[in-house]
Amino acid sequence: MASLIHCPHCGVRPKEEFSIRGDASLVRPDPEASDEAWNDYVHIRSNPRGRYREHWQHAAGCRRWLVVERDTFTHEVFSVADAASAAREAGR
Amino acid sequence: MTRTYISRHPLEDLLPLEPGIRAVDHLDIPRAMAIAAVMAMDGEEAAVAAGLAASGDVQVRFTGPGEWLILSQSETPEELHRNLSLLLAETAYIVDQSDGRIVFRLSGPNVRRILAKGIASDLHPAVFEIGTSSNVLCGHISVNLARTGENEFELIVMRSFAVALFNDLRVMGREFDLSADFSAQG
Amino acid sequence: MTAYRLASGGLIDRRAPLDFRFDGRNLTGFAGDTLASALLANDQLLVGRSFKYHRPRGIVTAGASEPNALVTIGKGAGSDPNTKATVAELYFGLDARSQNRFPSLKYDFGALNGLLSPFLGAGFYYKTFMWPAAFWEKVYEPIIRKAAGLGRAVLERDPQAYEKCWAHCDLLVIGAGPTGLMAALVAGRAGVRVILADEDFRLGGSLLAETAHIGGVSAPDFAEMALAELRSLPNVTMMPRTTVFGWYDDNVFGAVERVQKHVAAPQEKLPVERLWRIVAKRAILAAGAEERPLVFGGNDRPGVMMAGAMRTYANRFGVAAGKSVAIFTNGSAGYRTAAVLAARGIEVTAIIDSRTDVSDVAPDGVRVIQSACVIDTKGHKRVSGAVVERCGFEQTIACDAIGMSGGWNPAIHLACQRGAKAVWSEELKTFLAPDVGNGFVVAGAAAGRYTLAGCLKDGAEKAAAIAADLGFSAAVQAQPAVDGEADPSFTALWYSPGAKAKAFVDFQNDVHVKDIGLALREGFGHVEHAKRYTTNGMATDQGKLSGINATGLLAAMQGISPADVGTTTFRPFYTPVAFGALAGTARDEQAAPVRKSPLYGWAQRHGAVFVDSGLWFRPAYFAQSGEKDWRESTDREVLNIRENVGLCDVSTLGKIEIFGPDAAEFLNRLYCNPFLKLPVGKARYGLMLREDGMVYDDGTTSRLSPGHFVMTTTTALAGGVMSHMEYCAQVLWPELKARFCSSTDQWAQMAIAGPKARLVVQALVEDDISGAAFPFLAAGIVTLKGGIKARLFRISFSGELAYELAVPAGLGEAVADAIMEEGRAHGICPYGLEALNVLRIEKGHVTHAEFDGRVTPDDAGFGRMVSAQKPDFIGKRLSTRYGLTAADRMQMVGLKPVEPDQHIRAGAHLLREGAKPSTLNDQGYVSSACFSPTLGHGIALAFLKSGRERYGERIVVWDKLAGTEVVAEVSSPVFVDPGNTKLNA
Numbered sequence A: 001m002a003s004l005i006h007c008p009h010c011g012v013r014p015k016e017e018f019s020i021r022g023d024a025s026l027v028r029p030d031p032e033a034s035d036e037a038w039n040d041y042v043h044i045r046s047n048p049r050g051r052y053r054e055h056w057q058h059a060a061g062c063r064r065w066l067v068v069e070r071d072t073f074t075h076e077v078f079s080v081a082d083a084a085s086a087a088r089e090a091g092r
Numbered sequence B: 001m002t003r004t005y006i007s008r009h010p011l012e013d014l015l016p017l018e019p020g021i022r023a024v025d026h027l028d029i030p031r032a033m034a035i036a037a038v039m040a041m042d043g044e045e046a047a048v049a050a051g052l053a054a055s056g057d058v059q060v061r062f063t064g065p066g067e068w069l070i071l072s073q074s075e076t077p078e079e080l081h082r083n084l085s086l087l088l089a090e091t092a093y094i095v096d097q098s099d100g101r102i103v104f105r106l107s108g109p110n111v112r113r114i115l116a117k118g119i120a121s122d123l124h125p126a127v128f129e130i131g132t133s134s135n136v137l138c139g140h141i142s143v144n145l146a147r148t149g150e151n152e153f154e155l156i157v158m159r160s161f162a163v164a165l166f167n168d169l170r171v172m173g174r175e176f177d178l179s180a181d182f183s184a185q186g
Numbered sequence C: 001m002t003a004y005r006l007a008s009g010g011l012i013d014r015r016a017p018l019d020f021r022f023d024g025r026n027l028t029g030f031a032g033d034t035l036a037s038a039l040l041a042n043d044q045l046l047v048g049r050s051f052k053y054h055r056p057r058g059i060v061t062a063g064a065s066e067p068n069a070l071v072t073i074g075k076g077a078g079s080d081p082n083t084k085a086t087v088a089e090l091y092f093g094l095d096a097r098s099q100n101r102f103p104s105l106k107y108d109f110g111a112l113n114g115l116l117s118p119f120l121g122a123g124f125y126y127k128t129f130m131w132p133a134a135f136w137e138k139v140y141e142p143i144i145r146k147a148a149g150l151g152r153a154v155l156e157r158d159p160q161a162y163e164k165c166w167a168h169c170d171l172l173v174i175g176a177g178p179t180g181l182m183a184a185l186v187a188g189r190a191g192v193r194v195i196l197a198d199e200d201f202r203l204g205g206s207l208l209a210e211t212a213h214i215g216g217v218s219a220p221d222f223a224e225m226a227l228a229e230l231r232s233l234p235n236v237t238m239m240p241r242t243t244v245f246g247w248y249d250d251n252v253f254g255a256v257e258r259v260q261k262h263v264a265a266p267q268e269k270l271p272v273e274r275l276w277r278i279v280a281k282r283a284i285l286a287a288g289a290e291e292r293p294l295v296f297g298g299n300d301r302p303g304v305m306m307a308g309a310m311r312t313y314a315n316r317f318g319v320a321a322g323k324s325v326a327i328f329t330n331g332s333a334g335y336r337t338a339a340v341l342a343a344r345g346i347e348v349t350a351i352i353d354s355r356t357d358v359s360d361v362a363p364d365g366v367r368v369i370q371s372a373c374v375i376d377t378k379g380h381k382r383v384s385g386a387v388v389e390r391c392g393f394e395q396t397i398a399c400d401a402i403g404m405s406g407g408w409n410p411a412i413h414l415a416c417q418r419g420a421k422a423v424w425s426e427e428l429k430t431f432l433a434p435d436v437g438n439g440f441v442v443a444g445a446a447a448g449r450y451t452l453a454g455c456l457k458d459g460a461e462k463a464a465a466i467a468a469d470l471g472f473s474a475a476v477q478a479q480p481a482v483d484g485e486a487d488p489s490f491t492a493l494w495y496s497p498g499a500k501a502k503a504f505v506d507f508q509n510d511v512h513v514k515d516i517g518l519a520l521r522e523g524f525g526h527v528e529h530a531k532r533y534t535t536n537g538m539a540t541d542q543g544k545l546s547g548i549n550a551t552g553l554l555a556a557m558q559g560i561s562p563a564d565v566g567t568t569t570f571r572p573f574y575t576p577v578a579f580g581a582l583a584g585t586a587r588d589e590q591a592a593p594v595r596k597s598p599l600y601g602w603a604q605r606h607g608a609v610f611v612d613s614g615l616w617f618r619p620a621y622f623a624q625s626g627e628k629d630w631r632e633s634t635d636r637e638v639l640n641i642r643e644n645v646g647l648c649d650v651s652t653l654g655k656i657e658i659f660g661p662d663a664a665e666f667l668n669r670l671y672c673n674p675f676l677k678l679p680v681g682k683a684r685y686g687l688m689l690r691e692d693g694m695v696y697d698d699g700t701t702s703r704l705s706p707g708h709f710v711m712t713t714t715t716a717l718a719g720g721v722m723s724h725m726e727y728c729a730q731v732l733w734p735e736l737k738a739r740f741c742s743s744t745d746q747w748a749q750m751a752i753a754g755p756k757a758r759l760v761v762q763a764l765v766e767d768d769i770s771g772a773a774f775p776f777l778a779a780g781i782v783t784l785k786g787g788i789k790a791r792l793f794r795i796s797f798s799g800e801l802a803y804e805l806a807v808p809a810g811l812g813e814a815v816a817d818a819i820m821e822e823g824r825a826h827g828i829c830p831y832g833l834e835a836l837n838v839l840r841i842e843k844g845h846v847t848h849a850e851f852d853g854r855v856t857p858d859d860a861g862f863g864r865m866v867s868a869q870k871p872d873f874i875g876k877r878l879s880t881r882y883g884l885t886a887a888d889r890m891q892m893v894g895l896k897p898v899e900p901d902q903h904i905r906a907g908a909h910l911l912r913e914g915a916k917p918s919t920l921n922d923q924g925y926v927s928s929a930c931f932s933p934t935l936g937h938g939i940a941l942a943f944l945k946s947g948r949e950r951y952g953e954r955i956v957v958w959d960k961l962a963g964t965e966v967v968a969e970v971s972s973p974v975f976v977d978p979g980n981t982k983l984n985a
């Protein structure tokens, strides 16, 4: 895991200021979606080696949810973006 | 029967740290301060920021995108709420936090060395400029940190953590004989 | 007497003698000494017993790689075991004890292990103690633990203070030897923010023991000049006594500073050690190189020492390691040491050189034996001779110390700590650091540039390149000329053939050459396997001296290149760090921050006994004089609330203000029950689900205006719910116009409950709060007599007529006092969490004891609350899946023991009458239980399969932990006022 995260709102911060929720690529299905879609959304997670997009919250800072794209193996962080902006861009 | 209720500061029994002693590194704690949280309505973030910047009497602390803490030494909580409501009508939501937040003012030549014991951010004068403010972790406690002068910082903390933060700051400042007391002006 | 203090020389202050103790003996050293140099000066060479065989061991190095000279410094709770004497700075009154010996260093019973050594080879733990299994814990382990081991951990609380600190810089220079000093100078002059850290108490590194001249001045003087200039630069921070122990992600370095380990009387206001996290834009590793030991028979005899260490002791500390010294070398470095010793008047009896046809020049009159090896040493607690073999002929050379020089191992550890593997250099016959990018570069001897001129040049050039990269203009001035440069060349010699005694590879863990061979033969030849099998490199020194030799041996034994063997994995910490330093100030009262309610002082004044509740301290009960336990106080409080009135601090409940045109829609999606049509001035109980359909949290939410709601959460999940809401608002539904913030700390909130609650509250409030004007679930802003605006909610957890009054936190105590005053006539009492818990169990109200993450709304009896009309809410979809709607789910019921004096405890399991006590026959479990003073007997809330159909049935409450079985009757979970007449009064 990274030691420092560059919050787009607050700047460089130690990882202790963040809490991690997990996979950011999941999209909440429509309430009418299939059982399988909901099962995948709620229960099924991959554990990739390499590039991974996660939801992190800057809990001790701006309280914003962020999308952190990082490498689970090298710990390199590729990008950090505001999750609401990312969600809007994704058309949600 | 009409009653008068006296407000109590959470550090009432703990200050001054040592009566009559004021060291070069000092923690100054205002007894009362009007504080309000301001949250811009969707799309009004820039307008609110501009409105706050233009209002001279208050101090503006950044807490998150579209969210600020506003401090006023001269107004009562009700006055601050009313004035902000007028200033930011239809553009922001305002929540009184005057009793929910406690302000600590830390000043002195060793202030950065004291804060480095709890805060990970780089507080070098050229990096953390006067007027900068942000929520940061100080030890285990989330605070709003602002640089208010050359060697002056202000920490705003949730009231329930005030005693814990005070104890932390005391230990952090022990090396420099940090003194602490309520503000003279009230 | 053999080792002794030289008459002159060294960077010690001979006018400042320091008395110290070692194993009870009073000794004297000088300021500037390490404990090791002072011990040597007092001819105390024997400093410990080895780990496994209890062989006598002496000082081997003059630095952090020391495997043998581990001592315990200090007495009692504050003592530090396993301190390396070679880096411990001497101070007045230092009290050190040797370790791993019984009863004394000189006479050690454990040395019998040496006689048993044929049975103690590599893997002996695994082989010998396999069977019988029960013997391991009872017999083998205690014996091994007693016999093996190093220092003993202190069991008392450490009285010393520690702290943690952050630091930031453009360039961190690790090591203040020639390379580091030049790097810091070049970068510092250019204006770069530099931190220069070095583990030594005196900065200068190898320059302090160097005889060459730099730019016409002696090496130590050159170091002093550089340091003086660095001190004058405001952008340079020097950190002596600071070991950089770890390199972490994003170029954050861990370091430990020994602030007061070296002072006789530590100041109370300073920590003894300070843990640094250094955030560095760039870093240079200038940690130098370790001299490589030679592996030969009897090489662990006290008196056998690294040749370079002998040179350091002579030049820096003015100490001779012996009166007549033999040097065993495979390179030029041995000749350099011989020259230094000879110049200091120390007799060098011979140089034994494993090489042939060498051109190195020995000091005048010193015999050189080429193509020769030491195969054994004579003596017991001190070496008395070296047995040298040359072309099949043996000779014994009398000496009282042997200096060994086996080449160089660059100190690359830090650069390899983040996964990149060290790279074998065939040219230098050693492992070099991998290229880890431009954030962290290795320079000087650590990069295999062993000459002094090479170090100065490399440090300067790499620092200049970094400065330029960071946008500073750095000028590399011409490097000063070095006069008297040493030749670092050597020919690798992994072991000295023909050993006649154990040839040790790892001194600290007693691993010798045959152990490595055994590991290889038994299939543990991989370098990582061999490490575990033999324990080579697993001691506190982490193989600083032994690691590369083990690799070389494994390679030589297989006839392959060390490149194909590789090294074991480098991990933090570079040297051991005290747990105290890692904890910093976060211990005792400061282990976690304490949150205090605005009514804390009020509760204290009323005799509250507090209990931890997350970070909060909350009143458990209010003891009155004469009450002998919590039950008595709690029972009184409960009965008083059922009959009169009580006051409880509920400030810790989470409070969240929600605003916006979509606030109602937001709540409607968040809760499983509907919120769109909640009228202004009303509170509603709400259930939040997790997406999997289980209950997450509950609380009431009130509408203060069309676009303003106030939510309460449980104390436990206040933070979690806030975070969940932020996730929903920002990630799931960014289109909703809703904003919220916590106001938990703004309000002091008090529950006033009991039949007389209205009388008390009305006495304080100007507004009409009669049943008609302010009915159950009313919520709004009221004015206290005296003009204070407050929030009033008519909600009840106890089942009584009850209000929750919220006032600005600072006024909390004053308002609570006023309530108590007004309530006195009505018999008011303060009540705590225990009474609150009894009251809610009696009423069948749930908490997180019930909502434990496995419970659906229907399980808890809230099935009808869940909206079927709402198109969507968190948890809707999975609430309808088969498993969550099955008829035999466990449903919440009440239980009361058939024998009224019997007790039920939470956690107990439910069985059908007559069923065998086994979880296979599990029918459910008890979630909450208490004695009900209202009913006069025990009651419980439980989850029972199809429970709501089974009221009246008798079941067995089986508590395996308490060893009890209690027959109980199943009932409705509402024991008190099922018709809600009290609530609605």
Ligand SMILES: [Zn+2]
Binding pocket: A007, A008, A009, A010, A011, A058, A061, A062, A063, A064
């Ligand atoms: Zn942030």
